[in-house]
Amino acid sequence: AQSVAQPEDQVNVAEGNPLTVKCTYSVSGNPYLFWYVQYPNRGLQFLLKYITGDNLVKGSYGFEAEFNKSQTSFHLKKPSALVSDSALYFCAVRDEGWGKLQFGAGTQVVVTP
Amino acid sequence: DGGITQSPKYLFRKEGQNVTLSCEQNLNHDAMYWYRQDPGQGLRLIYYSQIVNDFQKGDIAEGYSVSREKKESFPLTVTSAQKNPTAFYLCASSMVSGRALGHEQFFGPGTRLTVL
Numbered sequence: 001a002q003s004v005a006q007p008e009d010q011v012n013v014a015e016g017n018p019l020t021v022k023c024t025y026s027v028s029g030n031p032y033l034f035w036y037v038q039y040p041n042r043g044l045q046f047l048l049k050y051i052t053g054d055n056l057v058k059g060s061y062g063f064e065a066e067f068n069k070s071q072t073s074f075h076l077k078k079p080s081a082l083v084s085d086s087a088l089y090f091c092a093v094r095d096e097g098w099g100k101l102q103f104g105a106g107t108q109v110v111v112t113p
Numbered sequence: 114d115g116g117i118t119q120s121p122k123y124l125f126r127k128e129g130q131n132v133t134l135s136c137e138q139n140l141n142h143d144a145m146y147w148y149r150q151d152p153g154q155g156l157r158l159i160y161y162s163q164i165v166n167d168f169q170k171g172d173i174a175e176g177y178s179v180s181r182e183k184k185e186s187f188p189l190t191v192t193s194a195q196k197n198p199t200a201f202y203l204c205a206s207s208m209v210s211g212r213a214l215g216h217e218q219f220f221g222p223g224t225r226l227t228v229l
Binding site: 009034036041042043044045046049090100101103104105106 | 117119146153154155156158161171201203205217218219220221222223225
């Protein structure tokens with residue numbers, strides 16, 4: 001069975017500082033990993049994904065994520081956070097042999113001016 | 114949210130009533146999904162469909178029903194059997210479900226259902 005964990009309910013960061021949102025996963029085969037962002041009362045927006053290839057994946061709005069197979073992690077990063085990055089972030093995983101996407105519980109990011 | 118529409122945005126239901134949530138996509142995607150979102154619990158899969166006239170139960174299908182008569186449409190009915198239906202409902206679609214290809218899912222703007 002596949003699973004994903006986001007160990008932090010909330011991350012607080014000052015504007016201009018680096019932002020990291022953590023995600024670890026468990027799958028039986030090779031993982032397909034995704035990050036999404038959700039603003040209040042809105043649907044989820046796709047940020048980036050890892051399927052294969054380079055471990056560092058670049059996505060929308062200046063976000064990037066690093067796939068670490070030995071640590072089964074896929075942490076989301078942004079070098080310099082903006083107040084507008086304040087939102088709910090979801091990590092998701094899919095085993096390559098199974099179509100369902102498993103979501104983490106989400107991490108609320110709060111960026112203060 | 115582009116390409117997937119959900120209606121209504123807000124829906125109020127009395128206990129004992131069935132309600133239907135609409136989801137339409139113009140992305141020519143094969144697969145469509147319904148999720149339920151509750152605070153602190155992430156997204157939970159209700160039903161999904163990989164092809165017209167076929168659908169499968171997700172993790173929390175009890176009290177819900179769906180149909181997939183057209184590729185573009187995947188309506189969700191919340192029946193009176195669903196004991197705690199108040200939640201935010203999200204519809205999504207993707208190019209391929211099942212094996213391989215790693216296509217991301219695209220989400221609609223959601224419907225907030227409240228039981229009075």
